[in-house]
Amino acid sequence: MEEGETVSIVGIDGGRGLRSRLTTMGLLPKTRIKVVRNGKSGPFVISVKNSKMALGKGVADKIVVS
Amino acid sequence: MTDSKLKKITVALAGNPNSGKTSVFNMLTGARRHVANYPGTTVETVQGTCTHGDFRIVFVDLPGAYGLTAFSAEELVARNFIIDEKPDVIVNVIDTSNLERNLYLTTQLIELDVPIVLAFNMSDVAEQRGIVFDTDRLSELLETPIVRTVASKTKGRIALLDAIVAVTNASRKPRTHRITYGDEIENTLHQIEPLVRSEQPALAVKYGSHWVALKLIEQDSDIIAKIKDSRLIDVVSNAVTKLKTIFRDDPEVIIAERRYGFISGACQESVKTTVELTHTTSDLADAVLTHRVFGLPIFLIMMYLVFYLTFSIAAYPMAWLEQFFSWLSVSLASIWPAQAGNWLRSLIIDGVIPGVGGVLVFLPNILILFLAIAVLEDSGYMARAAFIMDKLMHKIGLHGKSFIPMLIGFGCSVPAIMATRILENKRNRLTTIMILPLMSCGARLTIYGLLIPAFFPPNWRGPVLWLIYLTGIVLAVIAAKVLRLTVFRGDTTDFVMELPPYRVPTFKSLSAHTWMRCLMYLKKAGTVILVFSIILWAAMNYPRVSDQSVAGLSSDQIRQAQLANSVIGRVGRAIEPVIKPLGFDWKIGTALIGATAAKELFVSQLGIIYAVSSHDDSFTTTLRQHLQADYSSLVGFCIMLFCLISSPCLATVAITRSETSSWFWAAFQFVSLTVLAYIITFAVYQIGSFVIAL
Numbered sequence: 001m002e003e004g005e006t007v008s009i010v011g012i013d014g015g016r017g018l019r020s021r022l023t024t025m026g027l028l029p030k031t032r033i034k035v036v037r038n039g040k041s042g043p044f045v046i047s048v049k050n051s052k053m054a055l056g057k058g059v060a061d062k063i064v065v066s
Numbered sequence: 067m068t069d070s071k072l073k074k075i076t077v078a079l080a081g082n083p084n085s086g087k088t089s090v091f092n093m094l095t096g097a098r099r100h101v102a103n104y105p106g107t108t109v110e111t112v113q114g115t116c117t118h119g120d121f122r123i124v125f126v127d128l129p130g131a132y133g134l135t136a137f138s139a140e141e142l143v144a145r146n147f148i149i150d151e152k153p154d155v156i157v158n159v160i161d162t163s164n165l166e167r168n169l170y171l172t173t174q175l176i177e178l179d180v181p182i183v184l185a186f187n188m189s190d191v192a193e194q195r196g197i198v199f200d201t202d203r204l205s206e207l208l209e210t211p212i213v214r215t216v217a218s219k220t221k222g223r224i225a226l227l228d229a230i231v232a233v234t235n236a237s238r239k240p241r242t243h244r245i246t247y248g249d250e251i252e253n254t255l256h257q258i259e260p261l262v263r264s265e266q267p268a269l270a271v272k273y274g275s276h277w278v279a280l281k282l283i284e285q286d287s288d289i290i291a292k293i294k295d296s297r298l299i300d301v302v303s304n305a306v307t308k309l310k311t312i313f314r315d316d317p318e319v320i321i322a323e324r325r326y327g328f329i330s331g332a333c334q335e336s337v338k339t340t341v342e343l344t345h346t347t348s349d350l351a352d353a354v355l356t357h358r359v360f361g362l363p364i365f366l367i368m369m370y371l372v373f374y375l376t377f378s379i380a381a382y383p384m385a386w387l388e389q390f391f392s393w394l395s396v397s398l399a400s401i402w403p404a405q406a407g408n409w410l411r412s413l414i415i416d417g418v419i420p421g422v423g424g425v426l427v428f429l430p431n432i433l434i435l436f437l438a439i440a441v442l443e444d445s446g447y448m449a450r451a452a453f454i455m456d457k458l459m460h461k462i463g464l465h466g467k468s469f470i471p472m473l474i475g476f477g478c479s480v481p482a483i484m485a486t487r488i489l490e491n492k493r494n495r496l497t498t499i500m501i502l503p504l505m506s507c508g509a510r511l512t513i514y515g516l517l518i519p520a521f522f523p524p525n526w527r528g529p530v531l532w533l534i535y536l537t538g539i540v541l542a543v544i545a546a547k548v549l550r551l552t553v554f555r556g557d558t559t560d561f562v563m564e565l566p567p568y569r570v571p572t573f574k575s576l577s578a579h580t581w582m583r584c585l586m587y588l589k590k591a592g593t594v595i596l597v598f599s600i601i602l603w604a605a606m607n608y609p610r611v612s613d614q615s616v617a618g619l620s621s622d623q624i625r626q627a628q629l630a631n632s633v634i635g636r637v638g639r640a641i642e643p644v645i646k647p648l649g650f651d652w653k654i655g656t657a658l659i660g661a662t663a664a665k666e667l668f669v670s671q672l673g674i675i676y677a678v679s680s681h682d683d684s685f686t687t688t689l690r691q692h693l694q695a696d697y698s699s700l701v702g703f704c705i706m707l708f709c710l711i712s713s714p715c716l717a718t719v720a721i722t723r724s725e726t727s728s729w730f731w732a733a734f735q736f737v738s739l740t741v742l743a744y745i746i747t748f749a750v751y752q753i754g755s756f757v758i759a760l
Contacts (some may be wrong), residue, residue, distance in 0.1 A: 015561075016137075016316070018560050019318075019319060020133075021137060021138065022562065023133075024132045024133035025132050028168070029319070029323070037352070042358075043453055043457060050489070052564070053310040053563065053564050054565055056560055058455060059562055
């Protein structure tokens with residue numbers, strides 16, 4: 001994924017704890033997110049709705065997007 | 067009107083981290099409370115009060131929460147408080163510039179069916195961004211009163227208080243709308259609700275059968291654990307499986323989607339965005355500060371600046387304080403004549419003043435360091451720093467945020483351990499606290515400053531000092547990894563953190579923030595350190611040597627004889643067989659025991675042991691000559707190694723105990739670090755001696 005690209009969440013391929021946390025913070029299927037920074041082997045910064053979030057590499061890998 | 071005639075109202079403040087909840091709390095109660103631009107700073111609930119009309123209102127600041135799930139400890143604390151304590155009103159603080167995400171918590175409060183007042187905070191920022199609210203319409207749709215506030219400018223205080231009172235006075239009408247979750251889930255709710263009422267009547271009364279049924283479909287671990295009826299559990303698990311096949315997803319995700327659907331429906335009718343939303347300034351700053359290549363160097367420069375300022379500016383007031391305390395002791399000694407058996411004089415001049423003074427001298431350091439940290443936190447940079455360090459920290463089983471306390475640890479372990487509060491995961495926090503004393507603190511530098519020149523030629527001194535610091539860092543890294551694989555085993559917590567928008571820190575918040583932390587430090591100096599300096603003084607001065615045995619000796623020699631005869635001196639001798647394999651004798655043992663109170667005491671203890679007058683200008687030179695005569699360079703290095711790793715000072719023990727609220731972890735830290743120091747020093751001394759003998 002390129003920085004600046006806007007994608008849509010398809011699902012979260014993770015445990016219930018992580019899914020619940022991300023869902024609560026607004027990362028739901030069909031939500032549009034913008035990749036502000038792609039950490040490659042490190043953490044990501046994404047922009048969702050009106051807030052910015054840092055996601056660890058492990059978390060980012062579990063988010064399926066299209 | 068007297069206090070007794072006032073009617074009491076309890077209000078809980080709920081809201082997302084960074085919603086400005088704490089500033090609303092401060093606005094309402096006038097309490098000087100820490101406002102951090104950082105997620106999750108409120109760990110325990112904090113209370114404050116105010117009087118409004120005929121009412122005395124008690125405000126409880128709940129931990130920041132994005133929702134009310136059972137997955138997060140803080141969210142559960144907030145939820146249980148609302149359910150168990152039944153506050154009269156919940157003030158839900160909403161950051162209006164991020165409305166939909168903030169209203170998610172509101173939907174869950176609506177589900178709990180509690181009286182709510184919404185405080186639309188930072189409404190000025192939202193308006194600047196071109197967001198126009200029809201609060202009347204939104205209030206109608208959500209069926210809750212809405213009050214606009216700008217807490218940082220104390221706007222909307224009276225309106226909010228009026229709304230709180232109005233809600234408590236009004237008889238509550240049942241809601242006309244509920245959030246609906248779609249036919250499949252609604253049908254399942256209808257199926258489960260009667261069962262909850264019949265099989266778990268107590269739960270149904272306490273939480274409401276609808277809410278319990280909803281939580282069961284959401285597979286909420288806290289509520290499921292409360293269900294005793296096996297039939298109900300079966301029905302629920304069948305229903306959940308069925309819903310999963312229908313939606314090809316967990317029902318809780320579908321429920322969350324429906325809540326967000328409800329919110330966007332309500333917002334569509336009442337919120338107009340006239341300008342395309344951008345966070346241009348914030349994005350621009352992030353483009354530089356979180357840059358893949360430049361991010362790290364910028365972070366390192368920032369940290370260097372923080373430490374440079376801490377130690378360079380603080381050097382002046384520190385020198386003044388040092389002069390003040392030595393002047394205090396000297397002038398007190400001159401006006402208070404020394405008489406045989408005048409223990410009080412000795413206690414104050416030799417025990418209390420150097421003990422407490424030795425800690426207070428560091429106050430300027432602490433003050434500047436805390437001010438710098440407050441600026442980093444309140445501006446929003448701290449969250450970025452955690453982001454930058456995440457990749458490296460991940461490798462040792464911690465995440466980005468742990469780096470901040472570790473850095474502070476090079477100054478002093480005490481504020482560093484206090485700074486671990488920013489870590490919301492308990493295992494991460496405990497691991498970080500345990501390894502923090504391995505970051506070589508400022509007090510230990512005085513020991514290296516004495517020993518390195520005594521045992522190493524000039525061109526070796528730099529590398530040796532560097533080696534000592536590096537050993538501490540490497541051990542901390544290994545220890546963190548080992549702890550995360552053993553005692554604190556568990557998933558590396560998923561690093562999910564909101565990056566708050568950049569803000570210019572306000573003077574009010576910075577000063578409140580810095581002052582609160584300094585106050586904690588001062589309180590410690592006044593209590594723990596005072597007590598321990600008295601104990602240590604007694605252990606060094608009792609039992610007394612008889613006057614006949616020291617007749618004719620110089621005052622320094624008397625002090626030497628006294629120390630050898632004291633509890634500490636005796637313990638030092640007693641442990642000699644134990645520390646012999648490390649290359650240490652009773653003199654070093656005695657000094658080490660003294661150093662458990664504060665590391666810098668090691669130097670003054672050695673001074674007494676060798677009967678070197680500390681008032682002498684050539685104190686360190688003379689002391690170094692004695693040390694050179696008695697010990698090899700290898701022993702010198704081993705002493706430094708042992709001081710680096712072993713027993714954190716008593717102030718650290720005390721703060722670990724209070725921050726973990728457990729004597730166990732304080733003892734665990736003390737013992738394991740001391741054992742580790744023993745093993746490593748033993749290995750270095752034995753191998754070193756063997757190599758030298760070759």
